[in-house]
Amino acid sequence: MKNTRRTFLKSSIALASALVLPTCKTKEEEIKQSSLVSKDRYDPWIEVIPEAIKYNVKTLHRLSGNKPILAVIKNNGYGLGDVNVAKIMEELPEVVGFAAVKKEACLSIRNEGIKKNILHMGMATDQDFFELAEKDIQLSIFNPGMRKLLEDISGKTGKSTKVHLYIDTGMSRMGIPFHKAMPWIENIAKSKNIEIQGAFMGFTEEPDYDKEQLARLKMLDTEANQKNISIGKLHAASSNAIFHFPEAALDMVRPGISLYGAYPTYPEIESSIAELKVAYRLNARVVRVEQLRKGDSVSYGRNYIAEKPVWVATLPIGHADGYLRKAVNGAKVLVNGNLYPVIGAVSASHTILEIGEQPTLKVGDLATLVGPDHPEIHPSHLSNVTGVSVYDVLMHMNPRLPKVIA
Ligand SMILES: Cc1ncc(COP(=O)(O)O)c(C=O)c1O
The missing domain is CATH 3.20.20.10 (Alanine racemase)
Structure with a gap:
């Protein structure tokens, strides 16, 4: 397939490792950031960096x-x-x-x-x-x-x-x-x-x-x-x-x-020419944590069936907010420093994560769906795994999402 900037790269194993992690935040930066992010908000917001x-x-x-x-x-x-x-x-x-x-x-x-x-x-x-x-x-x-x-x-x-x-x-x-x-x-x-x-x-x-x-x-x-x-x-x-x-x-x-x-076009090549830093986080907070029984299904179309008892978490963000409908094709979300896979169909206002055999997440935990904090939530990686143009990853975020300047 011919690669243009409006298409995405075919699966690239090198990509995630090519996307450079930013240097660790200092304590001061962390404090500044947490004081800016409203603790009483579950619904999604964008943090501009x-x-x-x-x-x-x-x-x-x-x-x-x-x-x-x-x-x-x-x-x-x-x-x-x-x-x-x-x-x-x-x-x-x-x-x-x-x-x-x-x-x-x-x-x-x-x-x-x-x-x-x-x-x-x-x-x-x-x-x-x-x-x-x-x-x-x-x-x-x-x-x-x-x-x-x-x-x-x-x-x-x-x-x-x-x-x-x-x-x-x-x-x-x-x-x-x-x-x-x-x-x-x-x-x-x-x-x-x-x-x-x-x-x-x-x-x-x-x-x-x-x-x-x-x-x-x-x-x-x-x-x-x-x-x-x-x-x-x-x-x-x-x-x-x-x-x-x-x-x-x-x-x-x-x-x-x-x-x-x-x-813009070839993340592996471009990231080796010059590192860029992702300038935003797409965040939301966990609103539900529940255990599925073996055989329970997830979301529209039931394309996820639990093979054994497993815990899942719901985020109040969906494709109407601009998160990717195709996230289920391999996207992960960062919560408390760990990555969790998106399962089931992303609906207009909700996304569901598999969190494993233990209820390691709780209601109110901060989830980052896109941002600089891990290569697997980098916009270019999401574009790669979902097949959605990286331009859409950014530009299709709902303009009504509240924005916080970090
Ligand atoms: C006329 C024009 N110039 C510059 C740009 C910036 O392009 P890019 O986002 O690929 O840097 C655009 C965006 O599509 C454009 O339409």
């Missing part, structure tokens, strides 16, 4: 030859909360700005006090483009009719409208096709009220074609320069390219998932 995000920013910066980072915070900051992660990165000199696809994400981080550049990478209505520009959010443009609109917006805001040219070099998803772009750029560049701050593209992440795509963007830049047009800072590299295509770092890199500690 700022130190891990900061560590990943520095690692990616180094990996991309110290290029500035335009941090992607789309899809609710990859599940961790767009405002949370933007606030953590706002103070870091390596991060020059933020990028998101939806208007709401851009506006919400601006309204929450983010001062750095924000790039909107999506399509919007005329009114939305105006609202974004009014808040000094840079617009991605790719439509033929944009010049008139941008000039009208500039007339209303009283300042020039800042844009990045979105160039389609081969994804056929968003952007103006590179072979149609030059006359369009010339037209935009004529306007005194439009400031071209950058030009960008996305890779298909197919290594040979990526090279071709990069050449197309560079050619366009050269052509524009020959016509005395500056198309600003060039940016193309998402996480995959930062790891696998260093020449694509250009003027700025644009990572998303790796900021949050997950490896």
Whole structure:
């Protein structure tokens, strides 16, 4: 099977051992953490780990030859909360700005006090483009009719409208096709009220074609320069390219998932290039501990039947919270330092663990389903055993899950 970033790796024995454990927490850190996590809560929550995000920013910066980072915070900051992660990165000199696809994400981080550049990478209505520009959010443009609109917006805001040219070099998803772009750029560049701050593209992440795509963007830049047009800072590299295509770092890199500690495509290879730290924990507390008799079954479909008396524990988190339906294919959960396998079907709001011949867990115990504390709860490992893309492991967490900053 061809491996793309949106697919998962076929079973890989080396993976769990390749996922590095973080250094042990100090007592002080443990105390800080436990005081933050509400003792009276059973229902799931996400714990965001700022130190891990900061560590990943520095690692990616180094990996991309110290290029500035335009941090992607789309899809609710990859599940961790767009405002949370933007606030953590706002103070870091390596991060020059933020990028998101939806208007709401851009506006919400601006309204929450983010001062750095924000790039909107999506399509919007005329009114939305105006609202974004009014808040000094840079617009991605790719439509033929944009010049008139941008000039009208500039007339209303009283300042020039800042844009990045979105160039389609081969994804056929968003952007103006590179072979149609030059006359369009010339037209935009004529306007005194439009400031071209950058030009960008996305890779298909197919290594040979990526090279071709990069050449197309560079050619366009050269052509524009020959016509005395500056198309600003060039940016193309998402996480995959930062790891696998260093020449694509250009003027700025644009990572998303790796900021949050997950490896984009080939975890064994990427973890050997640079260690990332998982930047969140998905937690819940045990709500029920019970002994099954031989022959008792577990959950919908009865695909687990106890072969002998065994204790099981229920966690109040399920696929509606964003935990993986396919967790039963080999996922484990960390409770009190031990791993317990998920058994039976994960239902919308519950997950069941086999805990063994003794009732070693009790109601109220803290369970971590995803996090940095053991290789077998690393997002990349969960992706590997369940066959779910690592992007889904993060981005499909229910946005309503409460978040605590560790
Ligand atoms: C245009 C664009 N740039 C950058 C990224 C970041 O990608 P990744 O999360 O793989 O680093 C994305 C996310 O899919 C994107 O859509």
